[in-house]
Amino acid sequence: MSVPAPAVSESFRREVERRRTFAIISHPDAGKTTLTEKTLLYAGAIELAGAVKGRASQRAVVSDWMDIERERGISITSAALEFELHGCRVTLLDTPGHKDFSEDTYRTLLAADSVVMVIDAAKGIETQTRKLFEVASRRKLPMLTFVNKLDLPGRDPLDLLDEIERVLGVSAAPMNWPIGTGDRFKGVFDLRRQEVLFYERIARSARRAPVTVTGADDPALVDLLGEQARDELLEGVHLLEAAGTAFDLDAYRAGRQTAVFFGSALTNFGLESFLEALVQYAPCPGLREDAEGNLVDPMRQDFSGFVFKIQANMNPRHRDRVAFVRVCTGTLTKDMQVVNTRLQQNVRLSRPSRFFGRDRETIEEAFPGDVVGLVNPGRFGIGDTLYAGQPVVYPPIPHFPAEHFGALRLQDVRFKQFDDGVRQLEEEGLMQVVFPIHGARYPILGVVGALQFDIIEARMKEEYGVACRVEKLSYVAARWVEAEAGVRLTLPNNVLSTTDRQERRVLLFPSEWDLQFCERENPNVRFLAMA
Structure with missing residues (x-):
């Protein structure tokens, strides 16, 4: 349709x-x-x-x-x-x-x-x-x-x-x-x-x-x-x-x-x-599917677009966060009011920018096909649909399941900068972050590729002034737990129980065998690779 x-x-x-x-x-x-x-x-x-x-x-x-x-x-x-x-x-x-x-x-x-x-x-x-x-x-x-x-x-x-x-x-x-x-x-x-x-x-x-x-x-x-x-x-x-x-x-x-x-x-x-x-x-720019499979024409008069990337610290002096938006329909104009479908809230698009690598230039308008940067005060997330006028929702952007895990250990006393850095790099989609339920509440990072650990350490040092190191952990998979209230889980001792920032329970498995065992022993529980 x-x-x-x-x-x-x-x-x-x-x-x-x-x-x-x-x-x-x-x-x-x-x-x-x-x-x-x-x-x-x-x-x-x-x-x-x-x-x-x-x-x-x-x-x-x-x-x-x-x-x-x-x-x-x-x-x-x-x-x-x-x-x-x-x-x-x-x-x-x-x-x-x-x-x-x-x-x-x-x-x-x-x-x-x-x-x-x-x-x-x-x-x-x-x-x-x-x-x-x-x-x-x-x-x-x-x-x-x-x-x-x-x-x-x-x-x-x-x-x-x-x-x-x-x-x-x-x-x-x-x-x-x-x-x-x-x-x-x-x-x-x-x-x-x-x-x-x-x-x-x-x-x-x-x-x-x-x-x-x-x-x-x-x-x-x-x-x-x-x-x-x-x-x-x-x-x-x-x-x-x-x-x-x-x-x-x-x-x-x-x-x-x-x-x-x-x-x-x-x-x-x-x-x-x-x-x-x-x-x-x-x-x-051509027809693009919305979340219901309808084809949306780029010549549609009302503005719509979606956030496909978030980047922190593009301007090191201001420690800003930028949401990159692909314009799909209509015209994006400076200071216009749009709806963020995830939050169901109005957002004002002040100072939209076009980019040339790190350099940016404030623009008055943008058209379908353009990629626009918006200053992100924490109100945009990867996959968010923005629209004005006739509602439209674009498909969510899936995350990749983490394959490598490590505990991020602070090496100095800059606790606030450490927390800010972890939160903002997580917002970029660079990593998944969970916290152990029992004991010290330190961040455990899940990434797709091991090289990302080196990048995280370097960016925490360069962009947030925080000395920290990743202590690699021997887990191979993370699963979000979805179960009825009161259901008790049967878990091997070597499975680590954690929560994410939304307090959802996440289990870390040291082997595929442990994951398969838990799935067999808990038939009424869903183990989701992504939240």
Whole structure:
């Protein structure tokens, strides 16, 4: 069932149709953050890779704005970057590649309308790439693929296309074709425009213009490339013509096909045609399901959106908390009153902001597809729906069950800062927090990936000035207990009883065997992986 959209102004429709909101996903070290930076450079949003425009001395990665990200060289939190590109308003959502932060990536994908997948030409489809693709595929998000690092030794491009189709289960339509690889890499042949784009191993500002030819068999290619490179190109193109997949816009938009581009993000090579295709083919905001399965039209006049991320301390001087909202319908305006469906309370949206990594700018209005930051005084939570006018509720955002557990031990006497830090990092969804029922009431953290413990220790020190350490515990699962009043549980001695902040009982199990034993011995009790 579709919720109809009343007539809207032509200017509003134009604003929606020029929005492009996409997330970038990849396995670590495939070049995702480099592609993000070079996209910003190409769009004119930054002057030097890693420097916000107008701040040329600031040579740090824009999307990796946290100190710990810069120290470790990995993305640990999603970043929103908004800019203009070829007449479109683009919101780029840079996601963590490391598996231990996959929950943040999952939430961010819920806010995207399409996806860019980055693949290392030497490694192909890696574990985390496949997992993130599966998340995007379940949402039927259109996906463009950028095969990166063509200037380094890599695998045969036909093998890479075959692996994409075999492992991911989608057809792969090459949009250009590499001419050699590694030391023999000469450029790419644009299959749509029948152009050769040359790769130059000289100053990056000095590039030869693309040369248009009649086809891969044009005799002029011998003079341009040399006979061996021309013959290899001709063989590859003939194979594609005989057995390859042609690009189909409808199949791409339906998530059944990915358009594949070959290039090198580090050297800016192949980036221009890739980004042109992104704004040309990637969809503007479309229909989105509400919690009851109805399709909500983005052209609906009344505002609605949902909170998909909360981040503390984006401005270290003010210790603020920001709720990131994906606008789904209507227009969000500064100071408007909306309803938070979880609280069933009115909330005033003062000082909404657009983001560029850590930097922000107060805005007067935002449209479907935009990602807006709202100062969060504790009235927003991940998954909250906000609306004005006609009520709508979007589906809740699920949490991932914790797989690693540890006791967070304070190493000094800054108790208030310790409590504030734990509460605010929990609000971000970085961890689950429970407290033992018996004995000292210290926080026990549950996280998806063990690396998150290191991040928590570092952020508590850097952002809250608190020295603490995580003492790892040998539990493998947490279960919230749902039972009738008065029901007595039969539990092994090694199962730890705790409560969460809402005083709901949570059991921590040292093994799967203990969990299964409790489920058998307590048939009238439900053990829930998430509250």
